[in-house]
Amino acid sequence: MSASFDRRGFLRAAGAASLVWGAVPILGQKSDKKYRVALIGSGWWGMNLLREALGSGRARCVALCDVDQDKLDFGKDDVEGESGDKPEVFQDYREMLEKVKPEICIIASPDHWHALQTIACVKAGAHVLVEKPTGHTINESRVMVREAMASGVVVQVGLHRRIGPHHVEAMDFLKSGAVGKVGEVRCFAHGKGGKEEPKPNAAVPKGMDWEMWCGPAPMRPFNAKLHPGGWRNFLDYANGTMGDWGVHWLDQVLWWSGQKGPKSVFCTGGRSIFGEPVLNEKEQTTDAPDHQLAVFEFEGFTASWEHRKFADNGSEKHKIGAYFYGEKGILHIGWRDGWSFYPAGKNGEVGAHGDHQLQEPDGHNIALLWGNLIDAIEGRAEPVAGIEAGHRASCLPMLGMLSDKLGRSVAWDAEKETVVGDEEAVGLMSRGYRGGWEYPV
Ligand SMILES: NC(=O)c1ccc[n+]([C@@H]2O[C@H](COP(=O)([O-])OP(=O)(O)OC[C@H]3O[C@@H](n4cnc5c(N)ncnc54)[C@H](O)[C@@H]3O)[C@@H](O)[C@H]2O)c1
Numbered sequence: 001m002s003a004s005f006d007r008r009g010f011l012r013a014a015g016a017a018s019l020v021w022g023a024v025p026i027l028g029q030k031s032d033k034k035y036r037v038a039l040i041g042s043g044w045w046g047m048n049l050l051r052e053a054l055g056s057g058r059a060r061c062v063a064l065c066d067v068d069q070d071k072l073d074f075g076k077d078d079v080e081g082e083s084g085d086k087p088e089v090f091q092d093y094r095e096m097l098e099k100v101k102p103e104i105c106i107i108a109s110p111d112h113w114h115a116l117q118t119i120a121c122v123k124a125g126a127h128v129l130v131e132k133p134t135g136h137t138i139n140e141s142r143v144m145v146r147e148a149m150a151s152g153v154v155v156q157v158g159l160h161r162r163i164g165p166h167h168v169e170a171m172d173f174l175k176s177g178a179v180g181k182v183g184e185v186r187c188f189a190h191g192k193g194g195k196e197e198p199k200p201n202a203a204v205p206k207g208m209d210w211e212m213w214c215g216p217a218p219m220r221p222f223n224a225k226l227h228p229g230g231w232r233n234f235l236d237y238a239n240g241t242m243g244d245w246g247v248h249w250l251d252q253v254l255w256w257s258g259q260k261g262p263k264s265v266f267c268t269g270g271r272s273i274f275g276e277p278v279l280n281e282k283e284q285t286t287d288a289p290d291h292q293l294a295v296f297e298f299e300g301f302t303a304s305w306e307h308r309k310f311a312d313n314g315s316e317k318h319k320i321g322a323y324f325y326g327e328k329g330i331l332h333i334g335w336r337d338g339w340s341f342y343p344a345g346k347n348g349e350v351g352a353h354g355d356h357q358l359q360e361p362d363g364h365n366i367a368l369l370w371g372n373l374i375d376a377i378e379g380r381a382e383p384v385a386g387i388e389a390g391h392r393a394s395c396l397p398m399l400g401m402l403s404d405k406l407g408r409s410v411a412w413d414a415e416k417e418t419v420v421g422d423e424e425a426v427g428l429m430s431r432g433y434r435g436g437w438e439y440p441v
Pocket of ligand 1: 040041042043044045046065066067068071091093107108109110111113131132133158159160212213214215227228229230244364
């Protein structure tokens with residue numbers, strides 16, 4: 001897909017948008033315009049994003065949309081208390097887009113909704129900050145790129161590590177040649193855990209539109225393991241830890257190498273410790289793997305993703321991040337542990353280090369990501385995690401999951417963005433949608 005940032009298309013669309021919804025600042029100039037912003041998915045992370053947007057002084061919250069009335073009530077109080085804005089509330093994003101016509105939509109719903117909602121927002125002419133991963137399956141993510149490019153709006157993906165200061169520092173260090181030629185990159189996240197007990201299914205909470213929560217994905221009985229937040233470990237709605245955390249770290253591989261994707265992928269994993277998934281009328285467990293190993297063959301190096309949600313006991317120095325193994329030493333890029341370089345032949349000595357510069361309490365760099373989105377809308381910058389980069393990063397865990405489901409390696413053509421020579425695997429690049437929703441083609 002040739003989907004590099006189309007500045008002329010963007011200019012045309014910016015002009016068009018100004019005719020419909022009020023003036024956009026003259027490109028390249030500093031402005032203090034407050035954008036009319038709507039949040040779709042006012043859960044934990046969505047409210048984090050919105051608070052940073054409001055805190056920048058460049059956003060006015062005009063709408064909140066969530067299928068859970070409790071989240072809407074909480075979000076509305078929060079926004080009113082923090083900014084004085086009085087957002088309208090909606091349970092259906094289509095109605096919100098129609099009535100409110102926001103200039104920017106922040107999308108922080110569960111992953112199975114990202115594609116349909118992003119496509120609807122860009123078609124409605126809104127710029128978008130959509131959370132990672134872009135899609136649940138590869139083809140819907142490809143359509144997100146195409147529609148974003150066609151509409152000329154700016155779409156930023158929530159890969160804030162692309163602008164996080166300690167990541168930028170580490171990437172500069174790596175690209176300076178200080179690590180030497182890199183032959184392997186190992187990305188990982190480890191934690192503690194044991195056998196998973198099922199939880200009883202429950203009545204859908206009052207004020208919650210469960211049909212609309214499940215939307216295009218299969219419908220499960222309501223269960224507190226799913227909402228809020230727990231859906232990431234259910235494969236109908238997300239791609240487990242590899243889709244959730246892996247996308248951030250595998251993205252560092254693409255950022256560093258500049259490659260569009262791997263040549264092949266093999267992934268395996270399972271639930272050796274959590275146990276077989278349970279789903280019946282009475283109760284359920286999650287069904288995502290408790291550990292997974294994915295190997296990506298790139299031009300000139302090999303990358304891997306590994307997560308293990310058990311057995312962490314502090315004996316491994318870093319619990320999360322990416323190790324770049326080079327001729328001159330090992331670079332680790334982490335989270336709250338910043339970045340560290342261990343020179344070759346120095347027996348684990350730290351040769352260079354940078355502390356993290358994250359915003360707490362949740363350890364992110366959203367203010368910078370948001371600021372970059374505004375700069376991109378106003379023509380002063382390219383989006384650091386634009387839709388194409390976000391899509392390519394999201395393809396890595398999606399490909400890993402595809403290989404794991406098939407139980408064999410798959411060859412990938414990163415230019416054509418398709419699996420090669422395996423019709424069954426090509427079939428898994430899409431999935432059937434439920435409930436009258438149409439899979440984007
Ligand atoms: N970039 C990061 O570092 C980072 C960190 C955390 C979460 N995230 C992402 O943020 C997103 C949200 O995660 P979360 O932990 O806040 O989940 P959450 O479950 O707490 O919040 C999601 C909200 O979306 C709502 N929702 C579901 N279907 C909807 C629909 N059709 N329309 C509108 N709202 C709907 C849910 O009711 C819920 O309130 C995910 O995509 C996740 O991957 C990113």
